[in-house]
Amino acid sequence: MSIYILRRLLGIVPTVLMITLVVFVMMRSVPGDPVVALLGDAYTEEDAIKARVAYGLDKPILVQYVIWLGRLVQGDWGTSVLSGRPVLKDVLVRLPVTLELIVLSMAVALAIAIPAAIIGAVKQNTWPDYTATTVAMIGVSIPEFFVGVLLLLAFSFGLGGLLPSSGWVYLPGTCPSMVCGVSLWGNMQHVLMPAIALGIGRAAILTRLLRTSMLEVIRTEYVTTARAKGVSERRIVLKHALKNALIPTVTVMGLQVGFLIGGAIVVETLFAMPGLGTFGIDAIFARDYQQVQGFALVTALAFVVINLLVDLTYTFLDPRIRYA
Amino acid sequence: MADGDGLPPSTGRVIRGGSAGEAELPSVGGLAWPAARDRSQSPFAQGLRRLRKNKIALVGAGIVALLLVVAAFADVLAPRSPITADQTRTFQRPSWEYPLGTDQLGRDMLSRIIHGTRVSLVVGVSSVLLALFLGVPIGLIAGYHGGRTDTVLMRAMDLILAFPIYLLAILLMVIFTPTAGLIGAVKVTGAIAIVRIPIYARLVRGSVLSIKEKEYIEACRALGTGSSSTLIRHILPNCMAPIIVTTTLGIATSIIVEATLSFLGLGTQPPTPSWGWDLKANISFIQANAWLSLFPGLAIFVTVLGFNLFGDGLRDALDPRLK
Numbered sequence: 001m002s003i004y005i006l007r008r009l010l011g012i013v014p015t016v017l018m019i020t021l022v023v024f025v026m027m028r029s030v031p032g033d034p035v036v037a038l039l040g041d042a043y044t045e046e047d048a049i050k051a052r053v054a055y056g057l058d059k060p061i062l063v064q065y066v067i068w069l070g071r072l073v074q075g076d077w078g079t080s081v082l083s084g085r086p087v088l089k090d091v092l093v094r095l096p097v098t099l100e101l102i103v104l105s106m107a108v109a110l111a112i113a114i115p116a117a118i119i120g121a122v123k124q125n126t127w128p129d130y131t132a133t134t135v136a137m138i139g140v141s142i143p144e145f146f147v148g149v150l151l152l153l154a155f156s157f158g159l160g161g162l163l164p165s166s167g168w169v170y171l172p173g174t175c176p177s178m179v180c181g182v183s184l185w186g187n188m189q190h191v192l193m194p195a196i197a198l199g200i201g202r203a204a205i206l207t208r209l210l211r212t213s214m215l216e217v218i219r220t221e222y223v224t225t226a227r228a229k230g231v232s233e234r235r236i237v238l239k240h241a242l243k244n245a246l247i248p249t250v251t252v253m254g255l256q257v258g259f260l261i262g263g264a265i266v267v268e269t270l271f272a273m274p275g276l277g278t279f280g281i282d283a284i285f286a287r288d289y290q291q292v293q294g295f296a297l298v299t300a301l302a303f304v305v306i307n308l309l310v311d312l313t314y315t316f317l318d319p320r321i322r323y324a
Numbered sequence: 325m326a327d328g329d330g331l332p333p334s335t336g337r338v339i340r341g342g343s344a345g346e347a348e349l350p351s352v353g354g355l356a357w358p359a360a361r362d363r364s365q366s367p368f369a370q371g372l373r374r375l376r377k378n379k380i381a382l383v384g385a386g387i388v389a390l391l392l393v394v395a396a397f398a399d400v401l402a403p404r405s406p407i408t409a410d411q412t413r414t415f416q417r418p419s420w421e422y423p424l425g426t427d428q429l430g431r432d433m434l435s436r437i438i439h440g441t442r443v444s445l446v447v448g449v450s451s452v453l454l455a456l457f458l459g460v461p462i463g464l465i466a467g468y469h470g471g472r473t474d475t476v477l478m479r480a481m482d483l484i485l486a487f488p489i490y491l492l493a494i495l496l497m498v499i500f501t502p503t504a505g506l507i508g509a510v511k512v513t514g515a516i517a518i519v520r521i522p523i524y525a526r527l528v529r530g531s532v533l534s535i536k537e538k539e540y541i542e543a544c545r546a547l548g549t550g551s552s553s554t555l556i557r558h559i560l561p562n563c564m565a566p567i568i569v570t571t572t573l574g575i576a577t578s579i580i581v582e583a584t585l586s587f588l589g590l591g592t593q594p595p596t597p598s599w600g601w602d603l604k605a606n607i608s609f610i611q612a613n614a615w616l617s618l619f620p621g622l623a624i625f626v627t628v629l630g631f632n633l634f635g636d637g638l639r640d641a642l643d644p645r646l647k
Contacts, residue, residue, distance in 0.1 A: 015486050022483070026495045137636075141629035143580050145587050146621035149603065149610065153618075157611045262490020266584055270607070280491075281588060284498055296491065303488050 005312070012304045016297070017069075023296035024065045024289075032287045034081040055081050057289075068293060077297070078290035080283075087294035090279060093176040095298065097168065097275035098264050100187075101194055105260070106253070108199030113206035117245075118237060120207070121214035132207060139204025144263045148197035148270045155193060163189055166272035194267045201263070202256055209252055213245035247317050254310030257303055371565075374641040381637020387630025395441040402435035407595040415613050424619045427602070428609055433616070437623050439597040444627055447512050447592075448579035452571055454517035459524025460567065464555050466525065467532025478529065481522035489519050493581060497590040508592035512585060516578050527570060531563040565642040572635035576628045583624045599624050 035051045036043060052058045056067060068078060077088035120132040156165035169186030170176075217223065218241050226236050265277035272278075276295065283291035375381055394401060410430035418425045424433035466477040484492065496515035502508060535541065536559065544554045585591040586600025594601060599620040606616035 018483060019486055022487075023491075023495065026499060030498050031501055137632060138625075138629065141576065141632050142625050143583055143587075143621075143628075145584070145600075145603065146625060149607065149617045149621055153610060153614050157614070258488035258490070261488040262493075262584065265490060265494075266587060269588065281494070284494060285589075299488055299491055300486075303486075 001315070005308075008308050008311070012301075012308070015304050016300045019300035020069075020293065020297055021065060024068070024293060025061055027284075027287070027289050027292050028061050028064075030287060034287045034289060037286060038081055051081075057081075072297075077294050080288050080291050082286055082288050082291075087290050090291065091276065091294050091298055094274060094276045094279045096171070096174045097273055098268070098277060100171070100191060101198060101264055101267065101273070101275060102260055104191055104195035105198035105202065105263075108195050109202035109206055112199070112203035113210055113249075114242070116203075116207045117210035117214055118242065120211040121218060121241070121245075122237060124215060132211070136204040136207040136211075139200050140208065142201070143266075144197050144201055145266050145270050147200050148193065148267055151193040151197055152270075163193055168272075168274050190271075190273075194271045194273060197270070198260065198263045198267045202253075202260070205252065205256065206249055210245055210249045213248050214241050217241045217244045243317060247314060250310055250313050250317065254307050257306045261299055261303070367565075371638075371642045375637055378637040378640060380633055381641070384630050384633025384635070384637060387626060388634055391441055391445060391627055391630060394438055395445045398439045398442055402432075402438040404432040404435045406431065406435040406439040406597045415609070415616075417613075418615055425613070425615050427606060427616055433602075433619055436597040436602060437599065437619055440599045440602065440620065440623060441627070443509055443586075443592050443596060443598045444579050444582060444624070447509050447516065447582045448575045448627075448631075451513040451516035451578045451582075452520065452574040454513060455520035455574070456524055456567070456571055458517070459521040460528050460560075460563075462521070463525040463528025463530075464532055464560065464563075467529035468536055468551065468555055468559065474529075477525070481525045484519065485522045485526075487519075489581070490584070493519050493585060494588065494590060497585055502590050502593050504593040504596045508596060512582055512591050515585070516581050519581075520574060520578070523570065523574070524567070527566055528563050531566065532559055535559050535562050569635060569639040569642060572631060572638050576631035576635060579624065579628050579631065 033048075035048050035055075035057065038051060039047055049058070056064055059067070071078065075088070077086065077091065079086050080090070083090075116132045116136065120129045123129050151163075152165050155163040167190065169181040169183050169190050171187045172182050172184060175182045223236060223240055226240055227233075231240075261277070264275065265281050267273070268275040268277035269281060276298065279291065280295035280299070282288075283295055408431065410426070413422075413426050413430040414428055416422045416426040416430075422432055422434065424437060426432055427436070462477050462481065466474040493515050496518060497512065500511040500515060502511065532555075541554060541558060544558055549558075582591055583598075583600035583603075586598045587604045589601070589604070591600055592598050594605075602620040603617045603624075606613070606620075610617045
């Protein structure tokens with residue numbers, strides 16, 4: 001097992017290198033130049049050349065990548081050409097916001113999906129099942145940003161402004177500067193709608209998948225055996241059916257990470273949250289190479305690490321699965 | 325794909341990315357068509373018969389057909405020009421004159437939504453078809469020839485799959501530089517197609533790997549049939565069921581990706597009407613004019629729902645084992 005984990009951890013390195021290299025080359029093929037934006041109205045060809053030399057932008061792309069990589073292994077993620085701030089510092093400030101959003105949205109998804117799928121599977125072809133499957137179908141067909149808009153209309157602009165429509169209040173202990181709002185209650189108010197907007201779609205996908213898996217498991221012989229032994233229905237559903245049905249569900253949850261990252265960009269943009277999603281999209285629009293690189297790196301790392309965790313979860317859910 | 329190698333066999337049914345329906349498809353299709361119950365009918369005819377009995381799928385098909393008609397006859401159906409601004413009639417509430425109201429430039433929302441159908445459907449359908457035409461041959465060749473060809477092609481596919489899909493689509497759109505009109509739609513189509521190619525390549529490769537071991541393929545080889553003929557005439561038809569289902573459900577996903585790119589300002593640019601863009605552009609005004617974002621959002625929702633319902637029905641009809 002530990003050899004397997006070590007092998008998988010080593011396997012992360014080429015994937016992350018590949019993603020960051022491709023992003024590096026792609027960003028430099030984008031029309032536009034951060035130096036032009038940096039110098040603004042004061043742009044002269046002479047200053048532009050000086051700035052390019054200062055930021056190493058005059059060198060061939062692959063050389064620039066190797067330099068970036070060399071600094072990265074020393075813990076230096078580079079400095080933004082436009083803001084002059086260290087990229088790592090910005091990433092670390094914004095990461096908790098996005099992590100909170102993603103974790104809560106998955107919690108929302110599971111809180112809806114598990115009961116809905118159990119009801120759907122146990123009461124197959126009855127009205128609770130039809131309700132669950134219909135709502136799930138609506139959920140997979142509705143984009144996150146539209147859910148967000150509906151929530152805004154209901155809870156920010158309707159109902160007397162129950163929840164704030166934009167901005168952010170930090171969790172105690174995560175405030176990056178002296179001037180930010182810090183409060184647990186305020187944070188919950190700000191994160192609730194974005195987490196629901198991002199979670200609803202995942203909830204729908206998981207409900208559909210978990211219901212199908214539960215139906216398969218419920219028909220297996222070991223469930224019949226358990227029933228014959230007189231095991232309670234509650235124990236059969238929760239212990240025998242749900243746990244086995246969770247295996248494909250966990251896989252899909254892992255695979256949803258790519259969509260969650262995209263969803264986070266959209267939801268953070270809609271609710272004006274200071275997370276990694278808005279950081280990444282702003283950096284891409286501003287052609288801020290170093291910030292985009294930092295965003296790509298942290299995204300790629302999150303993606304591969306979560307996929308590894310998903311694979312490791314199988315052994316917990318199904319002890320028959322062993323990694324050599 | 326970073327997560328592919330370690331998957332246990334019990335999870336082989338799951339494909340990465342896409343909508344829920346796609347996630348439930350088999351990645352390795354042994355027998356692509358269900359076993360024939362009625363020998364007098366072709367599997368496709370049997371599938372169609374099952375599809376006709378599925379009322380929900382027919383509702384989906386109806387929505388899709390209606391949207392196709394709206395897109396084809398947008399110029400006739402739209403009461404006004406979708407791009408002509410009228411500063412004297414901004415923020416009109418829904419009325420007989422303007423059934424869906426007007427936006428901040430006084431443009432008729434109904435006409436914008438009718439014309440927006442074109443961008444959504446054209447990009448949704450053509451991006452999936454482009455991915456299909458590029459991905460299926462890659463999967464066929466990789467699966468059939470194996471060896472180094474397989475390694476090279478599938479590693480290239482893994483490189484694309486290693487990206488979170490939105491990150492890649494956004495970067496591609498930034499490189500392509502979003503523009504208005506047909507060229508703008510072609511760029512979005514290209515970006516979404518590139519992201520989706522590996523889905524087909526993996527799906528088809530998986531099917532080919534099991535089909536090529538069947539006796540009738542061995543018989544083809546024994547008869548001296550060329551490899552391209554074997555691939556196209558004998559292997560491809562047996563991979564068709566999962567391809568058709570993935571395509572229908574893939575259109576739903578592509579429409580959401582297009583709307584999301586437009587929402588982020590990376591889709592087709594104004595003045596070309598696009599639902600995602602309209603929804604985003606009107607957000608600042610929704611407090612007083614809720615309909616401005618509601619109608620484009622509803623349009624996206626209904627379109628995606630139509631393709632999802634139809635796709636689900638197709639899956640049940642063509643591959644009842646997955647029901």
